[in-house]
Amino acid sequence: MSPARFDNRPIGVFDSGIGGLTVAAALRRALPNEDIFYLGDTERVPYGNKSPESIIRFARQDVAFLMRKGVKTVVAACNTVSSVAMEALHKSYPGLPILGVIEAGVDAALAAEAERITVIGTRATVNSDSYRRALHAVNPGLIVETLACPLLVPLAEEGVCDDPVTFHVFDLYLSELRRNPSDILVLGCTHYPVFRKALEHYFGGGLRIIDSANACAEMVKKYLAENSFGASPRKKGISRFFMTDLPSNIQESAGRFLGEEAGRVEKVSLDV
Amino acid sequence: MSPARFDNRPIGVFDSGIGGLTVAAALRRALPNEDIFYLGDTERVPYGNKSPESIIRFARQDVAFLMRKGVKTVVAACNTVSSVAMEALHKSYPGLPILGVIEAGVDAALAAEAERITVIGTRATVNSDSYRRALHAVNPGLIVETLACPLLVPLAEEGVCDDPVTFHVFDLYLSELRRNPSDILVLGCTHYPVFRKALEHYFGGGLRIIDSANACAEMVKKYLAENSFGASPRKKGISRFFMTDLPSNIQESAGRFLGEEAGRVEKVSLDV
Numbered sequence: 001m002s003p004a005r006f007d008n009r010p011i012g013v014f015d016s017g018i019g020g021l022t023v024a025a026a027l028r029r030a031l032p033n034e035d036i037f038y039l040g041d042t043e044r045v046p047y048g049n050k051s052p053e054s055i056i057r058f059a060r061q062d063v064a065f066l067m068r069k070g071v072k073t074v075v076a077a078c079n080t081v082s083s084v085a086m087e088a089l090h091k092s093y094p095g096l097p098i099l100g101v102i103e104a105g106v107d108a109a110l111a112a113e114a115e116r117i118t119v120i121g122t123r124a125t126v127n128s129d130s131y132r133r134a135l136h137a138v139n140p141g142l143i144v145e146t147l148a149c150p151l152l153v154p155l156a157e158e159g160v161c162d163d164p165v166t167f168h169v170f171d172l173y174l175s176e177l178r179r180n181p182s183d184i185l186v187l188g189c190t191h192y193p194v195f196r197k198a199l200e201h202y203f204g205g206g207l208r209i210i211d212s213a214n215a216c217a218e219m220v221k222k223y224l225a226e227n228s229f230g231a232s233p234r235k236k237g238i239s240r241f242f243m244t245d246l247p248s249n250i251q252e253s254a255g256r257f258l259g260e261e262a263g264r265v266e267k268v269s270l271d272v
Numbered sequence: 273m274s275p276a277r278f279d280n281r282p283i284g285v286f287d288s289g290i291g292g293l294t295v296a297a298a299l300r301r302a303l304p305n306e307d308i309f310y311l312g313d314t315e316r317v318p319y320g321n322k323s324p325e326s327i328i329r330f331a332r333q334d335v336a337f338l339m340r341k342g343v344k345t346v347v348a349a350c351n352t353v354s355s356v357a358m359e360a361l362h363k364s365y366p367g368l369p370i371l372g373v374i375e376a377g378v379d380a381a382l383a384a385e386a387e388r389i390t391v392i393g394t395r396a397t398v399n400s401d402s403y404r405r406a407l408h409a410v411n412p413g414l415i416v417e418t419l420a421c422p423l424l425v426p427l428a429e430e431g432v433c434d435d436p437v438t439f440h441v442f443d444l445y446l447s448e449l450r451r452n453p454s455d456i457l458v459l460g461c462t463h464y465p466v467f468r469k470a471l472e473h474y475f476g477g478g479l480r481i482i483d484s485a486n487a488c489a490e491m492v493k494k495y496l497a498e499n500s501f502g503a504s505p506r507k508k509g510i511s512r513f514f515m516t517d518l519p520s521n522i523q524e525s526a527g528r529f530l531g532e533e534a535g536r537v538e539k540v541s542l543d544v
Contacts (some may be wrong), residue, residue: 041325044316054315054517122363127520151437153507157321164422165440172437245326248399 003066006232010035010240011220012066012074016058017045018243018250019156019191020077021257023101026217027075028164031224033231036239037069040254041242041270043244046153046188048080048122055124059085060092061270065242068272073097075220079105079188079212080122081264083130093253097223105186105212106134112208114183116143120173121188123148131188149173156191159256162198170202181206188212192241193258242268282307283492284338284346286331289317289489290515290522291428291463292349294374294531298489299347300511303496305503308511309341310349312526313542315516318353318425320461321396327396331357332364333542335343336456337514340544344501345369347492349466351377351484352394355402376491377458378406384480386455388415392445393460395420403460418469421445421461428463431528434470440475442474453478460484469487513537 013024017040040064041047047055048060056116061185066074074096076082076089080203082100088124089098109117119131126148135144151169160166164234177185185207193211200209224230231237243250246267283303285296289312298311311334313319320325331353338346347369348354348361361370378530381389391403398420406417423441432438442450449457457479461467463481472481496502503509515522526534535538 043322049519049521050315051517051519101503124521150430151432158422160423162446163440163444165437165444168435168437168440172432172435195398245322247321247323248395249321 001154005228007072007157007229008231008235009070009072010037012037012069012071014039014041014062014066014074015075015078015190016040017042017157017235018155018257020253021187021254022190022193022213023075023077024239025258027211027220028237030221031215031234032237033235034237035231036237037066037071038239039065039239040241040243042247042250046122047078048124048153049150050124052084052124052128053081056085056088056239059089063089063093063096063098064272065268065270067093074097075216076100077190077216079190080124083125083128095228099220099223100188101212101216102130104215105188105210106131107219108210108212108215109135109184109186110138112184112210116182117184117186118145118177118182119186119188120147120149120192123150124155125188131153131186143182145179147173152195153189153191156194157253161194166195166198167202170199174202178203178206182198184208184210184228186210186212200258241265244270245266255268276496277500279344279501280307280503280507281342282309283343284309284311284341285349286311286313286318286338287345287350287462288352289314289429290526290529291425291461292293293526293534294462294465294485295347295349295488296511297530298485299492301374302493304506304509305505305507306509308509309338309343310511310513311337312513312515314519314522318394319350320396320425321422322396324356324396327352327358331361335361335368335370337540338542339365339368342344345371346537347422347488348372349426349462349488351384351462352396354398355397369491371495373462373484373488374402374406376487377460378403379491380482380484380487381407381456381458382410384456386414386481388417388454389456389458390417390419390449390454391458391460392419392421392464394425395422399452415454421501421527424467425461425463428466430433431525434467438467438470439474442471446474449477450475453468455484456480458482458484465519474510514540516540516542
């Protein structure tokens with residue numbers, strides 16, 4: 001085997017803030033040899049309650065930053081961006097492979113051979129109708145419901161993941177689904193894996209939960225293998241974390257999504 | 273009286289988003305002859321969980337925008353900005369009178385002659401220690417407590433103002449205060465007046481609630497009168513609303529804070 005078959009450039013991962021760290025953590029587990037450069041646009045977080053026009057502009061700036069850092073591929077670790085901005089990103093950066101989380105979640109949901117699928121996400125993700133369109137493109141007979149849960153992102157950011165407040169917020173959005181559960185619940189927001197246990201408790205095992213972070217990591221792994229794009233197996237991958245703002249509680253919050261200490265976080269500007 | 277004693281230029285009001293519309297509404301009631309130009313930086317909302325450095329940069333851009341619109345004075349209708357950025361704003365724009373909401377809330381709290389005062393606000397407002405310093409500057413003997421309630425802004429933005437969720441979030445932050453109430457609770461965030469009734473219910477009349485929106489409007493009225501800076505009493509004031517982003521639910525959310533239909537909202541960019 002020739003060493004030319006390896007590509008040791010980093011994988012770029014970005015999100016509106018720190019929610020995408022659940023994807024970075026899944027990538028780290030799945031791809032121990034890869035360098036991972038993570039960008040969180042914490043200065044403008046959240047994206048999910050903003051207009052498609054603004055989300056597309058922000059996402060272009062995020063990708064441009066990662067390209068300047070020399071990445072070989074970019075993962076949009078944000079369902080809002082993946083729902084609203086992928087077409088615009090592919091047009092703006094035609095030479096760069098950009099992968100989104102929606103595709104991964106959709107593939108995992110389809111693999112489960114369910115009849116009725118519920119997707120929860122931000123208002124922008126649900127308004128975009130991206131999950132329903134992607135699922136129906138493969139199987140038009142599926143029953144697909146999408147529910148916007150805009151308070152779950154702030155709850156996750158504040159670490160209120162298993163409190164009476166958490167369950168009352170579930171009641172706001174999901175009480176009807178609990179009475180009449182579908183086969184599968186897709187967590188259509190990279191913040192939501194922190195609620196997995198609480199959601200399992202809330203639904204009492206009545207439906208299967210699919211987490212797009214793990215599905216996304218598997219998709220990236222497969223993509224790198226198929227395109228001979230992976231790092232050398234003799235290399236130990238490092239992670240770097242870039243954020244556009246460093247509020248006082250950033251280390252604590254980042255650690256919650258990453259599942260371990262984030263280490264050094266570098267403050268960066270997206271201005272060229 | 274000479275007509276030169278009137279100044280018909282608009283009053284500029286700004287906030288990170290739509291919470292400051294509670295101040296705009298109070299100004300409209302108190303000053304029916306004044307034109308009010310409101311800027312909401314909805315593209316970067318919220319400010320309250322960001323770093324002082326970012327908040328100062330955002331606030332400078334907000335004030336610069338209003339100056340380009342020809343305002344005679346600016347009201348920072350945001351406790352986070354008033355707590356963190358006032359000194360920087362006064363230095364950057366020495367010729368422009370810039371008034372904040374903190375001063376108004378502090379004056380109202382002092383006028384009530386309380387011994388123990390609790391202030392609730394965003395994390396940035398509480399970290400800044402601005403209320404305690406301002407209160408102790410006048411009366412060092414006061415007992416002042418400040419409590420960060422970061423989930424209240426998203427609840428207000430989502431209109432979850434009188435739901436079981438609302439009261440459970442109060443429990444997260446305010447249960448100790450309910451057991452041992454102070455004399456006065458200052459609503460140190462322009463989003464919070466939408467919770468006034470729910471808070472009165474929660475505390476069962478056990479403490480007096482001071483709303484900085486009304487206090488701020490009175491302060492501005494007094495300032496204009498003392499400086500012969502007011503609009504002609506024969507003029508009917510108009511309101512204009514500028515926002516940096518127009519998400520899908522902006523009319524509904526803006527109406528909730530304004531207490532009436534916002535009418536036309538103009539999308540603007542802060543780039544020069």
